[in-house]
Amino acid sequence: MVKLKQMMKNKFDDDKGLPVRAANNIKGIKTPQQIYKFVSGETKEIDSLNSLVELVELTFPRDHEEILVDYCNDLEPNNQLIRDALEYASLYEKEEMLKNLISRISTSTNAKGKEWYSVYTLSLVADKMELETLEEKVDELKIKSDEMEFMASLLLLKAYIKETEFKPAKRELKTLTRHFENIKGGYIKDSYEKRLNAVKVSLALRQGDYKKTEKLGKEALLTENRCPLDIFVLMNMGNGYIMYDYEVAMSYFNEATKLANYFNDNDRLTQVKNSIDFCKTYWKKNSYDGQEINEGDYSDYNQAFYYISVGENEKAQMCLDSFEESRMDNLDKAFYYFYKGLLTNEREYHVRSATHFNSSGDKHYRMMPVIELEKLGEYDYIIESLLA
Numbered sequence: 001m002v003k004l005k006q007m008m009k010n011k012f013d014d015d016k017g018l019p020v021r022a023a024n025n026i027k028g029i030k031t032p033q034q035i036y037k038f039v040s041g042e043t044k045e046i047d048s049l050n051s052l053v054e055l056v057e058l059t060f061p062r063d064h065e066e067i068l069v070d071y072c073n074d075l076e077p078n079n080q081l082i083r084d085a086l087e088y089a090s091l092y093e094k095e096e097m098l099k100n101l102i103s104r105i106s107t108s109t110n111a112k113g114k115e116w117y118s119v120y121t122l123s124l125v126a127d128k129m130e131l132e133t134l135e136e137k138v139d140e141l142k143i144k145s146d147e148m149e150f151m152a153s154l155l156l157l158k159a160y161i162k163e164t165e166f167k168p169a170k171r172e173l174k175t176l177t178r179h180f181e182n183i184k185g186g187y188i189k190d191s192y193e194k195r196l197n198a199v200k201v202s203l204a205l206r207q208g209d210y211k212k213t214e215k216l217g218k219e220a221l222l223t224e225n226r227c228p229l230d231i232f233v234l235m236n237m238g239n240g241y242i243m244y245d246y247e248v249a250m251s252y253f254n255e256a257t258k259l260a261n262y263f264n265d266n267d268r269l270t271q272v273k274n275s276i277d278f279c280k281t282y283w284k285k286n287s288y289d290g291q292e293i294n295e296g297d298y299s300d301y302n303q304a305f306y307y308i309s310v311g312e313n314e315k316a317q318m319c320l321d322s323f324e325e326s327r328m329d330n331l332d333k334a335f336y337y338f339y340k341g342l343l344t345n346e347r348e349y350h351v352r353s354a355t356h357f358n359s360s361g362d363k364h365y366r367m368m369p370v371i372e373l374e375k376l377g378e379y380d381y382i383i384e385s386l387l388a
Contacts, residue, residue, distance in 0.1 A: 234253070349369075
């Protein structure tokens, strides 16, 4: 902490205009005197974590990450600032900083710090847990604070979405929103609003309301600065338009791709590319990345879709034959029967597809088999029952 302030003082001695530029450009810093008081030790901390982060980034553009990590290593484990920093590192997926902060807050002697340590430690491994195990772990924590009630609920909600359990996810969203409303204003509430809006986007998409998905997505993008979570927000906004407007869908996918490249997030980039492949194939742009097609591997859904779209039905059938229906969940079966319907032009498969989409709670992609049934002249009462 002392090291950071001394480094800043040295920078300001070399560049007298830097504090003025900081005060003019960083929200939460109104005058250069605020900065001078901080570096001189007259003021212990800058109240806003975002302001501190932006000040470090402006002052040390090349090595701000390393300096922030070093600074956080000295934070008092019982104070609010370390909890703010912990959430910042988690939201922006700054792995080294997050691990250091978790280690630091593990020494907290107050109940709040101990809760934050437990929940954020669980957040590191929640994605790898079985849903039932995660539910048990959350229940064991016996959480009391509103903030950690929110985070624990968020972990469960994300797990429901990952497991395509959209109905319980919708119920959990009500719990998550209630906890959010109980949190006092400040950095944590602002950051949690970003997280809340992001999961709202995911669920709005599955409810089949692409306009609401877009609206909520724009709200999420306005909350906080750009972070890796926004890659999924943009991807879901693009997914919302897949059946309705190719150009709009691709514009959101392209934004998501740029952001994934900016954050060097290869996992999310792969998922965005899968959505792009699906979108292009749906609109018969036939742009599946040929370099990725292994002629001997027929186990990829997008590849099956591609072969159907270009009329290579035999290869498409080989792709579909490679899937084990008995091991599929409702969402897998829904896509599987959709492709079977496209391949055979048989209404029965599209009806099955829509039925499995309904069972999974996914009303968005349910429209794909419904649209195909309408093309095939299906009776209105059957269409209406599938959309009920």
